[in-house]
Amino acid sequence: xxxxxxxxxxxxxxxxxxxxxxxxxxxxxxxxxxxxxxxxxxxxxxxxxxxxxxxxxxxxxxxxxxxxxxxxxxxxxxxxxxxxxxxxxxxxxxxxxxxxxxxxxxxxxxxxxxxxxxxxxxxxxxxxxxxxxxxxxxxxxxxxxxxxxxxxxxxxxxxxxxxxxxxxxxxxxxxxxxxxxxxxxxxxxxxxxxxxxxxxxxxxxxxxxxxxxxxxxxxxxxxxxx
Amino acid sequence: xxxxxxxxxxxxxxxxxxxxxxxxxxxxxxxxxxxxxxxxxxxxxxxxxxxxxxxxxxxxxxxxxxxxxxxxxxxxxxxxxxxxxxxxxxxxxxxxxxxxxxxxxxxxxxxxxxxxxxxxxxxxxxxxxxxxxxxxxxxxxxxxxxxxxxxxxxxxxxxxxxxxxxxxxxxxxxxxxxxxxxxxxxxxxxxxxxxxxxxxxxxxxxxxxxxxxxxxxxxxxxxxxxxxxxxxxxxxxxxxxxxxxxxxxxxxxxxxx
Ligand SMILES: Nc1ncnc2c1ncn2[C@@H]1O[C@H](COP(=O)(O)OP(=O)(O)OP(=O)(O)O)[C@@H](O)[C@H]1O
Ligand SMILES: [Mg+2]
Numbered sequence: 147x148x149x150x151x152x153x154x155x156x157x158x159x160x161x162x163x164x165x166x167x168x169x170x171x172x173x174x175x176x177x178x179x180x181x182x183x184x185x186x187x188x189x190x191x192x193x194x195x196x197x198x199x200x201x202x203x204x205x206x207x208x209x210x211x212x213x214x215x216x217x218x219x220x221x222x223x224x225x226x227x228x229x230x231x232x233x234x235x236x237x238x239x240x241x242x243x244x245x246x247x248x249x250x251x252x253x254x255x256x257x258x259x260x261x262x263x264x265x266x267x268x269x270x271x272x273x274x275x276x277x278x279x280x281x282x283x284x285x286x287x288x289x290x291x292x293x294x295x296x297x298x299x300x301x302x303x304x305x306x307x308x309x310x311x312x313x314x315x316x317x318x319x320x321x322x323x324x325x326x327x328x329x330x331x332x333x334x335x336x337x338x339x340x341x342x343x344x345x346x347x348x349x350x351x352x353x354x355x356x357x358x359x360x361x362x363x364x365x366x367x368x369x370x371x372x
Numbered sequence: 373x374x375x376x377x378x379x380x381x382x383x384x385x386x387x388x389x390x391x392x393x394x395x396x397x398x399x400x401x402x403x404x405x406x407x408x409x410x411x412x413x414x415x416x417x418x419x420x421x422x423x424x425x426x427x428x429x430x431x432x433x434x435x436x437x438x439x440x441x442x443x444x445x446x447x448x449x450x451x452x453x454x455x456x457x458x459x460x461x462x463x464x465x466x467x468x469x470x471x472x473x474x475x476x477x478x479x480x481x482x483x484x485x486x487x488x489x490x491x492x493x494x495x496x497x498x499x500x501x502x503x504x505x506x507x508x509x510x511x512x513x514x515x516x517x518x519x520x521x522x523x524x525x526x527x528x529x530x531x532x533x534x535x536x537x538x539x540x541x542x543x544x545x546x547x548x549x550x551x552x553x554x555x556x557x558x559x560x561x562x563x564x565x566x567x568x569x570x571x572x573x574x575x576x577x578x579x580x581x582x583x584x585x586x587x588x589x590x591x592x593x594x595x596x597x598x599x600x601x602x603x604x605x606x607x608x609x610x611x612x613x614x615x616x617x618x619x620x621x622x623x624x625x626x627x628x629x
Contacts, residue, residue, distance in 0.1 A: 272437050273474035273533075277488035277540060278463040280456075287487060291478045369478050370522040 159336040160343045170326035171347055177243050177322050178309040178355070184248025185308065189255025193263055194285060196256060207256065214253035219314055222246050227318045243315035243322070251308040258300045262293035295367040302359040306352050313348075323347060386449055388413045388544055388575045389434060393443035396429055396599075403429045405600040407443070413543070416570050417577045418586040418607075421596035422622060427579040430596070431546045434577070435466040448543055464492070467537030471549040473529040475521035481508065481532050482517040485539045493540065500539070507535040511565050527558030531565050538569075545569065547578040581626050587611065595619045 160167070196207040214222065223246040226237065237245065266289050274284035294301070316325035323344050331340045389411040396404035404426050411417055419427050432438040434445060436452060436459045445452040447462045475484050485504035489495040495503070508514040511531040513524075521529055530550055537545060547566065551559045563585050570576060570589040580586070586593050587607045594604040595614075603616050611627075614620045 267472075267474075269470055269472050269474040270476065273468075273470060273476070274488075276435055276437060276463060276466075276468040277537070278460060278492035279488055280460075283491055287491065288476055292476075295478070367478075369520045371477055372522045 153338065155339060156336060157339050157343075159330070159334045160339045163330045163334075163340075166326055166330070167323065167343065167347065170321070170323040171351065173240075173321040173326070174309070174312050174323040175351065177240070177247060177312040177315060177320065178305075178351075180244040181247030181251055181308055181312070182305050184244065185251030185255045185305075188248060188252025189259045190290070192252060192256035193259045194282070196260060197263070211253045211256055214250055215257075219246070219250050219311060220317060222250060223314060223318060239315070239318045239320040242318060243312065243320040246315070247308055247312065250311070251304065254304050255301065258297050258304060259293065261300075262295075262297035263289055265296045266293055291366070295363075298359070298363050298367060302356060302363075305359070306355055309351060309355055310348060385413055387411060387446070388415070388448055389577070390446040391430075391434075391443065392445075394430075394433060394440050394445060395442040396426070396433060396438060397441045403599050404433070404440070405598070407601060409594070409601065411544075411575060411577065413575055414573045415575055415591045416589050418590040418593045419577060419579045419596065420581055420583075420586070420593065420622070420626075421602075425596040426599040427596055428548050429599075431468075431548060431577055431579060434544075434546060435463050435468055437468075464540065465543045466546060467540055467542035467544070468546045469530070469533050469537055469548070469550045471553050473521070473526070473533045473553070475529055475533055475536070477521050480518050480520055481513070481524070484521070484532060485536045488536075489539050503541075504535070504539050507538045508532070510538075510568075511535045525558060526554045527561045530554065530558075530562045534562075534565055534569070544575045544577070547576065547580065549579050549581075551580065551582060583611070583623075583627060595622065597622070 192207050192210070195203040198204060223242065226246050227239065227242045230237070263285075270288055270292075271284055274288045275281070279287065312320075312322050313324035315322055316328060319325050327340050327344045331337050334340070387410045389409065391407050391409040394404055394407040395402065407430060409417075409430075419430065421427055429438055433440040434447065434452075439454055440452075448465055450458055450461050450465075452458055452462050475481075476487070479487060482501065482504055485508065486495075486497065486500035489500040489503060490497060505514060505517070508517055511534055513528055513531050513535070516524060516528060516532075521532070524532065534545075534550075550566070551562050554562060559582070563582060566576070566578065566585065567589055576589075578585070578590075590607045592604050593607050593610040595602050595610075595616075595618075597618050603614065603619050604610070605615075610619075611623065614623055
């Protein structure tokens with residue numbers, strides 16, 4: 147307690163930095179949305195491979211999921227940023243962050259979406275096959291939407307988590323809210339005001355994201371079920 | 373066995389379905405034993421037998437929802453193999469209706485009916501919808517075309533499922549206990565639909581215990597037990613004078629009360 151006595155709140159610093167903080171929010175949203183899109187692609191593609199008849203593909207997906215889910219995100223992002231250049235793959239911080247977020251979110255999305263796919267009755271698949279559709283068509287046209295509907299709440303929380311995880315990208319100085327806040331804080335020493343402010347910003351962004359997902363759900367998954 | 377007497381098809385015509393020496397194994401369990409069945413074009417077969425006797429397995433082999441283990445199956449002359457090409461060819465000619473309807477919940481009635489014709493037969497949307505409207509009208513449910521399956525009764529859903537299968541213009545229709553999941557008051561509307569389909573000359577194999585339906589439309593009734601065909605005959609003889617003890621016992625059980 148004693149150390150804080152006499153700390154005077156002064157939000158003028160935050161006020162002055164507001165434009166750059168708000169721009170940085172856009173950076174965060176950009177990372178989050180790009181990461182989510184990549185995660186969806188990896189998630190859906192991974193589920194198709196995971197349940198394909200081609201054994202090496204199944205194993206590769208299983209290994210990928212295990213690897214990503216059992217290692218720290220910070221290490222994953224460092225690996226892409228610092229280790230891959232040694233074998234000739236050099237990416238800027240922002241693409242690195244998007245890639246890392248997409249891969250990480252994708253691994254979790256595979257497990258989540260797979261749960262949804264498994265909740266779809268065998269009869270649906272058989273009806274599609276009996277109508278002459280191929281396996282991939284059955285997945286895309288018949289299984290996918292009800293499966294996504296079934297797991298949409300879990301996917302939403304996973305993607306909120308992904309949005310918050312963008313702050314880890316500050317470790318490689320990607321352009322996003324936390325790294326911009328760190329710069330402002332180190333110039334002004336106004337830790338309380340700066341981190342307090344971005345806490346609120348993150349809260350608002352999470353809340354907005356949930357609203358967006360709610361709208362998507364209303365729009366695409368509103369068909370009635372018994 | 374040749375086409376039954378009651379069959380409208382000429383004896384010389386190529387059979388619509390020809391199963392010869394078909395066996396089906398699930399691991400080391402033999403679900404079908406030496407199935408020999410020839411179905412002429414336009415013929416209506418009713419398949420009955422106790423639970424676990426292999427009725428579903430038999431008809432599911434015909435459209436390769438289950439691969440068969442031995443013997444051969446020909447559909448309209450095409451030898452059904454394990455390759456995608458013959459499986460596709462056969463599935464285009466064979467429609468199936470399931471006990472649980474299996475309508476796609478995220479698609480409207482209309483979309484349920486146009487999906488496969490568009491994606492599998494390559495029909496344009498307008499064309500597929502025109503076909504669907506005609507067949508939905510035929511099963512008397514055109515007014516529900518924009519509803520989702522969950523908004524329909526079981527009987528309505530099953531009629532949509534029949535229309536959906538018909539939209540592929542199949543030459544054969546397979547029914548696997550189409551009325552077993554229905555409330556009693558809805559059985560008739562589905563059976564009436566099937567009867568009208570039969571009257572139009574569709575080749576049909578129906579797994580059902582609706583013996584009234586069998587009497588009215590079947591050219592042959594086939595009784596299965598233990599994975600084998602035990603006996604078959606024209607419904608008049610089949611019900612009056614079943615030859616085998618197991619058939620008599622079975623008929624006694626389902627007609628008895
Ligand atoms: N996928 C499967 N794996 C193993 N055994 C199976 C499988 N499907 C069916 N069987 C077995 O094969 C036998 C025949 O099953 P089938 O479903 O064809 O019977 P059915 O005559 O349709 O019975 P029901 O009247 O109950 O529908 C049964 O003993 C069943 O347990
Ligand atoms: Mg059955």
